[in-house]
Amino acid sequence: MKKLLHNHLQFLLMAGFAGWIFISWRLAGMPDPGFSGRFIPVAWFFAALLNGSKKLSKSFIPMVISYSAGVWLWMLNPSVWVIVAAIPVAGLIVWSFSIADKSGFGIFRAILPVLFLSLITAEVNGDEVRFAEQAAVISRVSNSRFSVTHFRPGDISSTQGHHTPVFPFLISPGLHIGDTGLRIIPVIVSLLAIFALAKLTNPKIAVAAALLYPGFAILGLAMTGWMAAGLFTLAVLLPEGKKWLTVRFLIALLLVALKIRYIGLAAGILLAEYACIPKSKNKWIVPIIGIFSTALVLVVDRYLLNGMLFWSRYGNIEAVNLIWTNTFHRPIETLTHAGWSLFDPEAGLFFRAPWVLASIPGLFLYHKKSPIRFKKLFIPAFLYWAFLIVWSGSSWHGLPAPVGRMFVPMLPLFASGLLMVWNKKETRILIVLSIAVSALVVVWPVCRYNFADGTDTLLSIFGITTGFSMVRSYSYQLLIAGFLALSTMLVIGKSQKYSGMMFVLILSIVFFLSLSPSGYEAEDLTPDMVQGARLYPYSSDPVERFFWFNSRERMLELAEAGQSVLMPNVEAGDTLVLQMSSKEAELLVGNQLIQVASELIELPSVYRDIGRSVRVLPDRPENRLMMEYSILVDSTDVSNQSIRITHNSGSPVYIDRIRCLDSL
Amino acid sequence: MKSNNVSRASVILTGYNAWVLMILFQGFSVKSIPLIFVFTLLGFVIDTQIFSVVFCCSLVGLIAPAFLPWVILIAGLLSSVAGDTKKIRIMGFLTVTSILWFFPISASIPLVLVASLAALFNNKYLRYSLVPAGFIISVLLIGLPGPVDVQPVIAGSTITDGILSYSIPQVNTSRREVLLAAPHEGLWAVWIAIEAGGVRDSIPMAAIRLGDDMLILPAGVDTLSFTMIPGDTLAVTLMRDFRRFNHSVIHATAGGERL
Numbered sequence: 001m002k003k004l005l006h007n008h009l010q011f012l013l014m015a016g017f018a019g020w021i022f023i024s025w026r027l028a029g030m031p032d033p034g035f036s037g038r039f040i041p042v043a044w045f046f047a048a049l050l051n052g053s054k055k056l057s058k059s060f061i062p063m064v065i066s067y068s069a070g071v072w073l074w075m076l077n078p079s080v081w082v083i084v085a086a087i088p089v090a091g092l093i094v095w096s097f098s099i100a101d102k103s104g105f106g107i108f109r110a111i112l113p114v115l116f117l118s119l120i121t122a123e124v125n126g127d128e129v130r131f132a133e134q135a136a137v138i139s140r141v142s143n144s145r146f147s148v149t150h151f152r153p154g155d156i157s158s159t160q161g162h163h164t165p166v167f168p169f170l171i172s173p174g175l176h177i178g179d180t181g182l183r184i185i186p187v188i189v190s191l192l193a194i195f196a197l198a199k200l201t202n203p204k205i206a207v208a209a210a211l212l213y214p215g216f217a218i219l220g221l222a223m224t225g226w227m228a229a230g231l232f233t234l235a236v237l238l239p240e241g242k243k244w245l246t247v248r249f250l251i252a253l254l255l256v257a258l259k260i261r262y263i264g265l266a267a268g269i270l271l272a273e274y275a276c277i278p279k280s281k282n283k284w285i286v287p288i289i290g291i292f293s294t295a296l297v298l299v300v301d302r303y304l305l306n307g308m309l310f311w312s313r314y315g316n317i318e319a320v321n322l323i324w325t326n327t328f329h330r331p332i333e334t335l336t337h338a339g340w341s342l343f344d345p346e347a348g349l350f351f352r353a354p355w356v357l358a359s360i361p362g363l364f365l366y367h368k369k370s371p372i373r374f375k376k377l378f379i380p381a382f383l384y385w386a387f388l389i390v391w392s393g394s395s396w397h398g399l400p401a402p403v404g405r406m407f408v409p410m411l412p413l414f415a416s417g418l419l420m421v422w423n424k425k426e427t428r429i430l431i432v433l434s435i436a437v438s439a440l441v442v443v444w445p446v447c448r449y450n451f452a453d454g455t456d457t458l459l460s461i462f463g464i465t466t467g468f469s470m471v472r473s474y475s476y477q478l479l480i481a482g483f484l485a486l487s488t489m490l491v492i493g494k495s496q497k498y499s500g501m502m503f504v505l506i507l508s509i510v511f512f513l514s515l516s517p518s519g520y521e522a523e524d525l526t527p528d529m530v531q532g533a534r535l536y537p538y539s540s541d542p543v544e545r546f547f548w549f550n551s552r553e554r555m556l557e558l559a560e561a562g563q564s565v566l567m568p569n570v571e572a573g574d575t576l577v578l579q580m581s582s583k584e585a586e587l588l589v590g591n592q593l594i595q596v597a598s599e600l601i602e603l604p605s606v607y608r609d610i611g612r613s614v615r616v617l618p619d620r621p622e623n624r625l626m627m628e629y630s631i632l633v634d635s636t637d638v639s640n641q642s643i644r645i646t647h648n649s650g651s652p653v654y655i656d657r658i659r660c661l662d663s664l
Numbered sequence: 665m666k667s668n669n670v671s672r673a674s675v676i677l678t679g680y681n682a683w684v685l686m687i688l689f690q691g692f693s694v695k696s697i698p699l700i701f702v703f704t705l706l707g708f709v710i711d712t713q714i715f716s717v718v719f720c721c722s723l724v725g726l727i728a729p730a731f732l733p734w735v736i737l738i739a740g741l742l743s744s745v746a747g748d749t750k751k752i753r754i755m756g757f758l759t760v761t762s763i764l765w766f767f768p769i770s771a772s773i774p775l776v777l778v779a780s781l782a783a784l785f786n787n788k789y790l791r792y793s794l795v796p797a798g799f800i801i802s803v804l805l806i807g808l809p810g811p812v813d814v815q816p817v818i819a820g821s822t823i824t825d826g827i828l829s830y831s832i833p834q835v836n837t838s839r840r841e842v843l844l845a846a847p848h849e850g851l852w853a854v855w856i857a858i859e860a861g862g863v864r865d866s867i868p869m870a871a872i873r874l875g876d877d878m879l880i881l882p883a884g885v886d887t888l889s890f891t892m893i894p895g896d897t898l899a900v901t902l903m904r905d906f907r908r909f910n911h912s913v914i915h916a917t918a919g920g921e922r923l
Contacts, residue, residue: 020796024799027800027803027908029808031913061746062714062742066738074838075837076812076838077731078833432719462724506679513690530820560823560825560826562852566848644848646848
């Protein structure tokens with residue numbers, strides 16, 4: 001018995017914890033016993049089987065105690081159970097790091113339990129369905145769920161999606177076992193990419209890159225990000241020499257064929273290769289010839305072949321025109337998009353993946369250590385990011401598909417930076433925060449998605465709304481966020497103690513607190529304030545708002561009888577400020593009738609040149625000017641310290657923001 | 665002062681400053697005072713294995729006031745049980761008791777007992793087993809601590825071409841009541857589909873109340889209809905208290921039409 005205990009102590013402890021999760025969940029009566037209450041213990045048991053004789057990490061005991069205390073107290077708040085359930089998942093991720101560098105397929109043993117949880121909790125998203133439909137057409141193997149193709153925004157037609165056929169072709173063998181086989185090939189691709197990342201860095205870093213955002217966003221899902229990351233890593237790992245240059249060229253071609261978005265990455269791989277060649281007199285002539293010949297092909301396609309070769313989304317001359325406009329006609333907007341791509345709470349890189357903040361100072365150390373490899377990592381990754389922002393503009397985030405997926409191809413760069421700072425205490429703080437994000441996403445799968453409406457699903461677990469968002473903030477706030485991020489990087493680069501890091505982190509929180517919205521955003525009004533009124537557009541899909549010129553926030557529509565907004569804490573003498581638009585309508589605020597009418601906005605001049613036809617803005621709510629109406633509240637308007645706003649007659653009224661200014 | 669002590673002091677003082685700034689932004693609340701204990705604790709545990717958890721607790725406590733009692737209790741209990749030194753464990757005990765002073769949490773005696781015993785014992789295995797043991801004793805004898813905020817939740821509603829629909833959050837032992845308000849004008853025919861379950865008996869578990877009328881439902885699926893006028897509120901209430909091996913829950917969907 002003693003020998004059995006001695007030989008299998010680690011297995012028994014982990015399996016025992018799996019059992020404890022299962023039993024305690026039921027003893028406490030926590031919600032979701034049928035799914036999370038079963039699969040989280042199963043994942044831990046799976047991990048116990050894979051652990052072998054590896055000694056458990058020191059964080060195991062604190063994790064068990066935190067979970068036990070958490071489950072004891074889960075009823076204190078309706079959302080607490082989500083955090084309680086996330087504790088063992090976070091523990092599992094920590095375990096994965098600890099086992100990654102062990103011999104005997106350590107990486108795969110580390111990845112599998114969390115990958116299992118990720119796969120069963122990530123619902124099949126629209127892009128995956130589209131890939132599956134195309135794969136079903138290509139392979140003619142699936143005759144059930146994915147056999148009918150549907151039109152989606154951005155598609156060329158109902159039968160021709162906006163995806164190239166390469167990835168659908170690649171995943172089609174999985175569909176041989178039915179619709180459930182959709183993710184078989186993507187899982188294999190992800191594992192191979194992680195393996196390549198491990199060769200580039202080390203197994204622990206590769207596992208961290210996979211199980212933390214942005215990698216975790218689409219780990220094992222039927223999306224192209226991990227394949228791009230794998231191909232990029234492979235291009236970096238390949239030896240030098242002419243024959244390998246050909247392979248790199250093929251990789252670059254494959255990346256473009258995989259998705260045109262990766263053209264920046266592909267160009268970067270070739271450019272980096274070229275940049276690493278020793279200096280010669282005519283070294284830069286070749287890329288210049290390359291750029292001009294590409295432009296020539298696009299011009300010929302557009303004007304002689306009438307766009308036969310490239311569809312609009314695939315890089316014809318209009319796309320070049322768009323790149324020109326975004327770069328030279330509206331550089332501030334483009335820079336702002338670049339800033340939000342780092343800081344936006346819904347889709348920004350640093351918010352979901354704080355560890356990247358640590359990896360950036362690490363990259364400076366990496367540059368000193370191996371400058372050539374740094375070039376091969378940095379140039380493609382930077383070009384990918386730049387091309388993404390310049391080409392996609394305000395839709396750089398690709399929402400509502402999984403948050404962070406756009407940054408997955410940049411993982412080899414970030415992982416290399418992390419390698420250099422992994423052992424720093426400050427890095428650990430950022431890693432802990434990143435683990436918490438992944439764990440919460442597993443337990444509350446809706447957090448995998450966001451809708452670019454100013455409300456982050458992850459923050460909404462904690463009941464937090466913030467005025468800091470790409471759809472509602474001012475650019476100067478980005479500068480402050482950038483300053484804080486830079487401070488964090490400097491602290492990580494220089495400091496050896498927690499003190500500096502703590503200071504910067506707490507300053508960041510203060511910044512966050514200071515951005516609490518003044519007044520009420522219409523889309524954030526709580527149910528006790530809104531009766532019957534709907535949000536416009538009626539679907540939360542941000543694709544519908546991608547091309548709005550005014551503001552991309554959703555608006556509260558007051559259009560029919562029974563719909564109303566009840567503003568609390570209003571007294572006679574206060575001024576109610578409503579930002580709203582309408583074709584022509586009457587709004588009843590308390591007992592006062594307010595005439596609401598606003599003009600159509602004009603199409604910004606920079607957009608008039610883009611596209612093949614003349615652009616005129618249609619008469620839609622989003623194209624009307626938002627007007628500010630100030631209403632002095634009278635004592636007859638107020639009842640029980642609240643005032644009711646209703647639609648009286650005319651067209652619908654669209655409210656964007658409501659503020660109440662107290663009387664002096 | 666040794667560099668470690670400098671580091672510790674700076675963490676504690678930075679935490680206090682963050683607390684002060686939080687008050688400046690969100691207004692003073694006596695219930696935020698226990699956060700001071702958590703920041704003190706954070707300074708004490710900087711070089712230990714429990715730092716990550718205490719750090720996450722202090723972050724959540726700062727930005728999400730609704731989670732304050734939970735995060736403070738977790739930080740306190742963990743420190744009192746898994747703290748390396750007696751100083752940390754006593755600080756953990758003080759944190760636990762401070763939160764119970766400011767938030768009257770029901771069924772909290774085992775929490776205090778665990779924290780105080782843990783602060784006294786030196787045997788770490790004995791201390792580690794205190795939290796699971798306290799949890800089991802609570803479940804078997806006293807019940808789990810109940811929700812801090814017992815206010816009912818109001819369901820959201822939308823009206824489209826005279827058709828009313830409600831989005832109703834799940835009702836369980838941590839959120840016991842949800843209210844469905846009638847639109848402010850008109851006469852409405854409203855239906856509500858109730859799916860109550862997660863229990864192992866047929867004792868009544870949901871109360872549906874409209875004005876003076878009340879219906880009591882056992883576990884199962886029921887659909888009810890009402891007529892509602894402005895000012896009416898339909899209340900869906902869970903009648904069950906915590907009971908081990910029961911996951912009492914009410915899922916409801918509701919809609920209506922203008923008459």
